[in-house]
Amino acid sequence: MAASTAIDYAGHVRDFTPRLLAQLPPERFETLCHAYQAERGTFAGREVVAVFRRPASIAVIWRQGFNGVAGEFVAERGLVEQDGRSLVDHVMVF
Numbered sequence: 001m002a003a004s005t006a007i008d009y010a011g012h013v014r015d016f017t018p019r020l021l022a023q024l025p026p027e028r029f030e031t032l033c034h035a036y037q038a039e040r041g042t043f044a045g046r047e048v049v050a051v052f053r054r055p056a057s058i059a060v061i062w063r064q065g066f067n068g069v070a071g072e073f074v075a076e077r078g079l080v081e082q083d084g085r086s087l088v089d090h091v092m093v094f
Contacts, residue, residue, distance in 0.1 A: 001043040001046070001075075002043075004033055004043065005033075005037075005042040005043055007029075007030060007033045007034075009026045009029050009030070012029060013029075015085070015086070015087050015088050016087060016088050016089075017080060017082060017087045017088065017089045019089060020088060020089055020090065020091070036093075037068075039068075039069075040066040040068050040069045040073075041066045041067040041068020041069060042066065042067055042068070043064065043065070043066060043067075044064075044065035044066055044067045045065045046062040046063060046064045046065065046075060047062060047063045048060065048061070048062055049061045049062060049063050049074075056080060057078055057079060057080045057089065058078070058079045058080075058086075059076060059077070059078050059079075059090075060076070060077045060079070061074065061075070061076050062074070062075040062076075063075075064093060073093055073094060074092075074093070074094055075092070075093045076090070076091070076092045076093075077090065077091050078090030078091070
């Protein structure tokens with residue numbers, strides 16, 4: 001979340017799977033960051049709500065806040081293991 005707030009592409013994607021990396025080129029990343037920051041502000045506090053363990057992956061769900069709007073949002077991250085590393089294969093905030 002810190003790399004997204006800083007609009008730091010290299011930091012944001014450093015633990016992405018090749019599949020997810022292919023879906024987020026630098027230009028799209030910058031556009032998305034500017035759009036959410038204009039609409040909601042930057043990421044604020046978050047709290048883990050649940051961790052779901054699957055045979056080939058883990059899904060982590062957070063209660064996510066933003067500093068520019070009231071209310072609670074959901075942040076989700078899907079992790080998989082590749083070559084002995086835990087990599088991000090899915091991300092969503094809604």
